[in-house]
Amino acid sequence: MKALKILLMMCLFTPLVQAQYVSNNKKIADVYFQNKEYYAAAEYYKKSLQITNDSIGFVVPYAFDKSGKKETTKRSDYEYCVYQLATSLRLYKDFRAAEAWYALARNFSDPKYSLSSFFYGECLRSNQKFLDAIVSFKYFLNKDKSGDLYAEKAKTEIASCNFALYEMRYPRLYKFSKIFNQINSKGSNYTPFLINDNFYFTSSRPVPVGKGSGVYVDKKNKSKVIQKENPFINAIYEASGNPQEEGTTVKRVGVVEKGREFAAPAFNPNGKVMYLTSWTAKGTRKIYEVNIAEGNGATWSAPKELGTEVNVEGFNSMQPFITKDGKYLVFSSDRPGGLGKYDLWYCLLRSDGSMGNAVNMGKLINTKEDEEAPYYNSKTKKLLYSSAGKVGLGGLDFYESNGDFAGWSEPRNLGYPFNSSKDDVYFTPMDDNDTEGYISSDRESVCCLEIFYAKKQFITVEGTVLDCQTGMPLSGAAVTMIDSLQQMRVIAGHDGKYRFRINSNRGFRLVAEKQSYLKKGINYSYDELAKIDTLVNPRLCLTAYEINKPIVLKDILYDFNSADLNPGSTATLDQLYKLLADNPSMEVELSAHTDNIGKKTYNLDLSERRAKSCVDYLMMKGIAAARMTSKGYGFSKPVAPNQFPNGEDNFLGRQQNRRTEFKITKM
Numbered sequence: 001m002k003a004l005k006i007l008l009m010m011c012l013f014t015p016l017v018q019a020q021y022v023s024n025n026k027k028i029a030d031v032y033f034q035n036k037e038y039y040a041a042a043e044y045y046k047k048s049l050q051i052t053n054d055s056i057g058f059v060v061p062y063a064f065d066k067s068g069k070k071e072t073t074k075r076s077d078y079e080y081c082v083y084q085l086a087t088s089l090r091l092y093k094d095f096r097a098a099e100a101w102y103a104l105a106r107n108f109s110d111p112k113y114s115l116s117s118f119f120y121g122e123c124l125r126s127n128q129k130f131l132d133a134i135v136s137f138k139y140f141l142n143k144d145k146s147g148d149l150y151a152e153k154a155k156t157e158i159a160s161c162n163f164a165l166y167e168m169r170y171p172r173l174y175k176f177s178k179i180f181n182q183i184n185s186k187g188s189n190y191t192p193f194l195i196n197d198n199f200y201f202t203s204s205r206p207v208p209v210g211k212g213s214g215v216y217v218d219k220k221n222k223s224k225v226i227q228k229e230n231p232f233i234n235a236i237y238e239a240s241g242n243p244q245e246e247g248t249t250v251k252r253v254g255v256v257e258k259g260r261e262f263a264a265p266a267f268n269p270n271g272k273v274m275y276l277t278s279w280t281a282k283g284t285r286k287i288y289e290v291n292i293a294e295g296n297g298a299t300w301s302a303p304k305e306l307g308t309e310v311n312v313e314g315f316n317s318m319q320p321f322i323t324k325d326g327k328y329l330v331f332s333s334d335r336p337g338g339l340g341k342y343d344l345w346y347c348l349l350r351s352d353g354s355m356g357n358a359v360n361m362g363k364l365i366n367t368k369e370d371e372e373a374p375y376y377n378s379k380t381k382k383l384l385y386s387s388a389g390k391v392g393l394g395g396l397d398f399y400e401s402n403g404d405f406a407g408w409s410e411p412r413n414l415g416y417p418f419n420s421s422k423d424d425v426y427f428t429p430m431d432d433n434d435t436e437g438y439i440s441s442d443r444e445s446v447c448c449l450e451i452f453y454a455k456k457q458f459i460t461v462e463g464t465v466l467d468c469q470t471g472m473p474l475s476g477a478a479v480t481m482i483d484s485l486q487q488m489r490v491i492a493g494h495d496g497k498y499r500f501r502i503n504s505n506r507g508f509r510l511v512a513e514k515q516s517y518l519k520k521g522i523n524y525s526y527d528e529l530a531k532i533d534t535l536v537n538p539r540l541c542l543t544a545y546e547i548n549k550p551i552v553l554k555d556i557l558y559d560f561n562s563a564d565l566n567p568g569s570t571a572t573l574d575q576l577y578k579l580l581a582d583n584p585s586m587e588v589e590l591s592a593h594t595d596n597i598g599k600k601t602y603n604l605d606l607s608e609r610r611a612k613s614c615v616d617y618l619m620m621k622g623i624a625a626a627r628m629t630s631k632g633y634g635f636s637k638p639v640a641p642n643q644f645p646n647g648e649d650n651f652l653g654r655q656q657n658r659r660t661e662f663k664i665t666k667m
Contacts, residue, residue, distance in 0.1 A: 026081060033084060038092040039447075045085035049078070079108045083116065090119055093422070093447045099123035106136075117143065118150050121157060125394045128168075128421050130161040137161075149368075156391060164393040167416035170506040170526055172485075173457035174417050178444060181248045183239055183451055187232045190440035190449040191264045191319075191373075192243075192428045196271060199239040200253065201451060202263040204232045234261035236276060243438065244453055254290075254300060262303075264373075264426075266320045275320035275329070278303060285316040287331060309347050309355045312336065321374045322349070328405060329355060330374040340368035344385060346405060364408045365401060372396060373426045377434055383408065384434070386425040394421040398439075412485065418454065425449070459529060462499040463537035465492045465512050467544065473497075474514055474542060483508035505529040510540065511582070517542040521582045548663050550591070556614070556660035563609035565617060573614060576662060577621045587627045587666040590614045595654035596635040596642045608632025614660060629665075 029044035086101035102120035105113050121136030137154040183189060187204035194200075236253045254262065264277045272292050279285040287310050288303035310331065311317050317333040330346045335358070338345075343366040348356035365371060367389025375384045381404055386396040390411065397419040399411035413419065420443035429437040436455035442448060465477040473496025480489045481500045484507075492498050502508065507526045513519040520542055545551075553576065556569045565573075580586060592610035594603040611630035619625055635642070640653035 026077070029081075029084065029088075033088060036091075038088045042085055042088035042092060042094075042097075045081050045088060048081045049085065076110075079105070079110060079113065083108070083113050086116070086119065090123060093126075093442060095123045095126035095422075096446070099127060114143070115140075115150060118154055121154070125157060125161055125164075126421050128164075130165050130421075134158050134161045156389075157394075159391045160394055163391050163413070164416070164421060167393060167419075171417055172415045173459065173503050173505055175455040175457055176417055177244075177453050179243060179438075179451045179453060181243075181246050182250045183237075183243060183248060185250075188234075188448040189451050191426045192438035192440065192451050193265050193267070194428045194430060194438070195267045199243045200265045201237055201239070202234055202265070203237050203250075204234045204448075206232060234263045236262050236265050243451075264319045266322050268322050269324055269326045274300065275306075275322065276303065277318040277320070284314065285318040286311045287317050287320050307355070309357050316342070318342075319373050321376065323376050323378050325378040327378075328376070330361075330376060331358075332370075332372045332374070333358070339363055339366040340370070340389060342370040342372055344371045344374050361405075362408065364410060370396070375427050375429075377429070377432070379432050380434065382434070383411075384414075384427050386423075387411070393419045395423040396425045398424055398427065415485075423449065427454075456503050458501040458503055458533075459505055460499065460501055460534045461508075461510070461537070462497065462534070463540050464496045465498065465514075466496060466541040467517075468541035469544065471541075474517070477512055477514040477517075477542065479540075480511045480513075481508055482511065510537070512540050512542055514542055517544050518579055518586075519582045521578075545664050545667075547667070548665060550661040550663045553614075553660045553662060561606075563606060563613050565613050570617065573617050574621075577618055577623060580618065580623050580627065583667070585667060586664055588662045589629045589631055589665050590618075590660065590662050591631045591633055592660050593633050593637055593639075593657055594635050595657045596638070597654070600634060604632055604634035604636075606632070607634050610660065 089098035124133035369389030
């Protein structure tokens with residue numbers, strides 16, 4: 001950023017430079033851009049702006065004099081190319097380079113570049129500059145008064161930046177490592193899929209497609225660009241051996257078909273049918289079925305397009321997934337009837353191999369933006385998928401929802417580091433509990449998806465529930481663990497022991513309860529958990545109670561002849577506050593007692609004021625007044641003699657009588 005500022009200052013203070021504008025490069029760039037060849041488009045927009053490969057950062061090619069008509073024309077071309085270059089880099093997902101060019105474009109006065117500050121914020125967020133991104137999105141909202149889709153997106157982006165700041169401060173427990181072997185080769189490498197110890201994935205690595213040229217056309221300006229066939233073709237590959245080992249080799253599945261690309265393999269649980277996505281440069285994406293050829297289990301038949309239940313003419317269907325029980329085909333599509341761009345849909349798979357009509361997975365799962373790459377665990381009944389339309393860390397994020405296709409729970413973002421500020425998509429598990437597997441992400445790449453190994457890590461929480469009075473284990477006590485992600489409950493065995501495994505160290509609450517005992521809760525903070533893998537709590541004890549049985553509150557102290565609480569008394573009352581907070585249905589009476597020195601009426605009044613002081617303190621802490629009553633008994637209920645039989649003063653007895661008690665009146 002410092003180098004960028006220096007370059008901008010140089011541009012502002014150097015004399016006016018007259019530069020040649022290469023209009024042909026601009027036309028070529030436009031053709032590439034219209035044909036979604038964003039990398040090539042960016043290179044030619046750079047040439048139009050006279051940016052060379054050895055430039056440090058970037059250099060503004062010339063300054064402009066607004067008074068000159070000729071220069072104004074050049075300025076319009078310049079602004080157009082800067083904006084188009086920024087957009088090409090962004091769509092190519094080179095967010096670092098795009099950020100620098102949008103930093104210029106956001107200052108252009110022409111309304112057609114008004115989205116520059118939004119896209120600048122998007123690039124900042126992708127580059128993990130979350131606070132700067134928030135500033136940019138707010139700036140965009142202040143300028144944009146239309147209330148259109150981008151204004152709504154900007155608000156979601158601000159929420160996402162705040163979410164990302166929190167998530168990265170308190171990371172969840174995952175181990176991540178990028179695959180360093182032939183799997184992550186040139187181009188994009190994505191859609192990992194494991195079945196029967198076979199590892200399949202999609203790659204856009206160079207594929208020989210024979211000789212020939214491609215022609216890109218700008219119909220509006222009647223421009224043409226002739227280029228050799230793009231060697232980066234999406235195809236499906238199979239890895240031999242352990243995908244994480246250095247010596248793993250890969251081979252392409254199926255034959256090369258010129259002009260056609262294949263991606264996203266999924267298998268029927270019987271292993272005899274593969275589903276995939278296929279498309280051509282000018283066609284829509286469709287889902288195909290491939291069967292094992294007759295008589296040769298290693299050869300796949302020619303792909304067969306699925307019917308209109310899945311593929312709708314003129315619309316895209318992609319990323320098939322078959323549930324492990326073989327009951328459903330789930331896929332992503334922009335077909336009519338959806339909520340936004342790409343939605344998740346599912347079809348019932350019948351026993352005879354036919355399919356039911358596609359059903360949209362509903363507004364809890366789908367948004368106005370893209371939902372992609374479904375994975376469903378039939379055992380745990382959890383749906384894992386990626387969405388760009390919810391609050392997250394940015395780009396496509398992984399979300400998890402519980403359900404059974406009849407209905408779904410509110411999806412939960414899986415947080416950092418499972419998600420990043422870029423795209424995170426496609427998951428395949430290595431076990432039935434989804435504790436480890438592989439994902440695709442461009443978190444460490446300038447432009448392209450790569451495959452990562454991911455494994456959940458856990459903190460073990462274990463201990464014993466005891467009776468506070470006897471110290472004996474409490475069989476059958478229920479212990480609940482509550483954190484920001486989930487709630488789990490176990491029943492202690494005959495030995496009173498409980499045990500949890502949790503995937504978060506950002507703090508949690510343990511609550512133990514048993515009939516005829518007061519419920520008790522204990523909180524653990526992030527700081528206590530950040531450096532451990534096992535938390536042992538040897539003594540979580542519960543106190544038995546009886547309705548209307550007085551319990552003495554020790555160390556409730558008052559100054560002589562005063563109803564004001566001594567500062568040392570608050571620690572004991574704080575314990576009572578905790579009991580009331582842990583047991584929200586509990587109602588109590590707080591009572592105060594005196595010895596028999598002094599007049600009866602005076603002691604009764606003093607005790608009533610002292611009991612009320614306790615109630616007032618607990619109300620100040622947040623306990624509702626309706627749950628508490630105060631009562632003064634004076635010296636009417638002694639628990640020890642105030643004098644000995646011979647009439648002498650019993651100091652210890654009077655001390656016991658000067659007490660504060662509470663009793664539970666309702667549970």
